[in-house]
Amino acid sequence: MAENARAFLNVQKRDRSTGKVDPSQVAEEHAYPSEGAGEHGLQTMFEFNPTADDLKWSDESAAAHILGVDASQIAGSGKEFASSIDGDVDPARSEAFAGRRESYACEYRLKRADGAGHWVEERGGWIGSGGNRRLISVIRSIENRKRREEELSYLAVSDELTGLLNRVHLRKSLDECIAKFNAGEATGAYILAGIDDVGAVNADFGFDAADKLIVEVAGRLKSIIGPDDHIGRVAGTKFGIVIADCDKEQLRQTCVRLLNVVRESVIETKGGAVAASICLGAVELPEQADNSNAAMTRAEAALDAAKRIGKSSWSTFTDKTDVVSMRRRNSHMSDVILTALNERRIRLAFQPIVSDLDETPKKFECLIRMSGEDGQNIPAPEFIPAAERLGLVHLLDRRVLELATNTLAICPDIHLNVNISMETVKDFVWAEGYIALLRANQELAKRITVELTETQVIDAIDASIEFVSEIKRLGCSFGIDDFGAGYTSFRNLKAMDIDILKIDGSFVTGVSSSRENQLFVRTLLDLARNFGMKTVAEWVDNEADAMLLKGLGVDFLQGYLLGKPETNPGWLPEGAPNDPPQRLERI
Structure with missing residues (x-):
């Protein structure tokens, strides 16, 4: 049985015609690494003898767990095992067991003795010939994956x-x-x-x-x-x-x-x-x-x-309500934003990003802040959406980058992450202006990471790829923020040449006490490793979460536990300089 199993696995991982590794199977193996832990990560193999309709299991204990029965009650025949499948049997599986198909792969739900259904994946193929011909199959639990798919389907609507x-x-x-x-x-x-x-x-x-x-x-x-x-x-x-x-x-x-x-x-x-x-x-x-x-x-x-x-x-x-309200809101917020830009009341708040709890921060995310004429802070949710609606967000993106480069020029040991809106990326004129500012400060670009949120990237993937290519050519790094909130494909991840994945904070908060979040974070970490990307966990607000995340392999941590955003941090007591430092002209 062991020799047959090894032979089968060698066949399964290579294309039967070329002998090359099948990338789709490799991707599948790495897509859900968390399946390898706990009952839902079990897998086992069986050998089917068609002459005697006999099943022999490589790991009877694992088979018993998957089937939800005692080890003495596991299926001993192909017919008995097929009866435990909930619903119709996949035609490819039926044809393979009848000897009319060399290999097959299918997913189905088992009817377990405890009354609970359980999703599994089955992959098999024939080896040997004549009286020694046998069907070797691997059964792997995919219950966690199915639950996650159901959850994503629910979240797509709810x-x-x-x-x-x-x-x-x-x-x-x-x-x-x-x-x-x-x-x-x-x-x-x-x-x-x-x-x-x-x-x-x-x-x-x-x-x-x-x-x-x-x-x-x-x-x-x-x-x-x-x-x-x-x-x-x-x-x-x-x-x-x-x-x-x-x-x-x-x-x-x-x-x-x-x-x-x-x-x-x-x-x-x-x-x-x-x-x-x-x-x-x-x-x-x-x-x-x-x-x-x-x-x-x-x-x-x-x-x-x-x-x-x-x-x-x-x-x-009423018609009066609409005209007065919308006109008043747009006019007022437009004046507020433009006046704040002209009067240099747009500032940066710096939040630490560290690789360990006791590390002195050298990397920070730049978060935009705006002060009103009365000196009170205006929350970002009040002016960012309005800026996007009024076509002013390009000016804010440009100002954030100016303040960041001014800061880097006087702080040689600091690395800064800056956010950019998709409105700027999609607009050729404004994107070129943003890139021109980076080009003028190319000696600082290697200490800048530009971030876009995952959902924005999906909405305009072609523009994103072109923009990312340009900024990386100048030496910048590129990161995707809120990763896990959208549905970025493997192809797009590879095309974007991403350096940093920032895991969406909703999966980080309370991760130490949430098995579901742990499984999801493991999956994202494995994905990032496969693509050679570093990872950042946002919204880290307690030590238990931080320790678990580091144990799982997260590269960087960000959140209130490590430090709140500060406009005047100790390493930059006057805040981000409004103007770049004077440069000495060469004689």
Whole structure:
């Protein structure tokens, strides 16, 4: 059995016609390294004798675990084993067992004696000839992979925190309802609900309490809507609600019920009791919007109007609301951003990136900060999306790079990571201007890592590849931020020539107590090693997570445990210089 097994494995790893290693099988072996640990990582082999319909297992203990039976009860024949397969048997497997196919590979779910299903992968091939002809097959548990695929399928539709629809799928539901409304089948509404003062809850009670508030409000809102209605989380503290059938009076009643259900009782959190309230912006459909984009935009305007009234208020959209609200917001934020740039009120905050807990930081990520005219910081979520919407984000990207190069010029031992928006990368003129600034400071470029988020890269892969090629030619490194949040393919990873993968913080937070996150991080680390990339774990906020991550092989750590972002760190007490240092002219 052992000799047959070794011969089979040698055949399986090489293409039968060329004798070369099959890259698809190698990729598969490395795609889910975490399958090798625990019960779900078990694998075993069997030898099938077609004459006697006899199965011999290489590891009866592993086979018993996979099948969920005692070792004395494992299948001893091909027919008995086939009966444990849940559903129809793969035709390729059936043909192989009948001797009409030389090799096969399939996945199926086993019916285990304990009542739980279990996914496995089976690969087999025939060896020998005549009376010694045998089918040798490897069975490997892929239960973890299937669970992860199910989780990704769920997250593609649902919001991870609340379980409601995510923004994309709520928009699809809204489009479907509007199509019915436009056909004259009914009238309905789209309502945008925004939680009041979540920032204050964050500050006074902590992020966990804010998350509990969001989840509880989501549940209360869902309890009010009907079976044909839809609700989803469209932003951090905002929920979109599609009412499938209502008139003006029913819309008013629904809004009142939504307001009341949220404030009817306090929400208990670990930090204390929180009194919640919401504001609502409503749009009548199809009268006030005949497509989802218009409905969502006008609901935002109506929500702004409700917030100006005060907490626990609601407002319906009018033409005046839309014009005044959008024009006011755009005009105001445009002035704020441009004035801050002109008055040099854009600053950098530096967050340490270290390879070990006791290391003195020499590598930092540059995070953009903006001060208002009153000296108060304006949160990035308030001005970055507006800058992208108004076409001003290119100016911010350029200013961040200027401040970073100025800092590097006076700090020869520092390495900086800077973020760039996809809007700059996609725009040829602005991308060329960004690259020109790097070219003018090429002696500093080798100490700069430029970062793009994974989801941005996927959206414009061709532009990304060209941009990355240019900056690497100048000596910069390139990193993908929030890796794991999107679906970058192996081909794109190779084409991008990536130096750094920054693992999405949602998989890092609490990794020491989450087996699922550990398995996912292991997978990403193995992927990075195969491509020769370094890894950074973000959002590291406790020592247990840090120690586990280093044990798993993460190259660098970043998070509040290692240091919070500082605009005036000890190694740069005056902050990033607004102007480059004077250069001595050669005589």
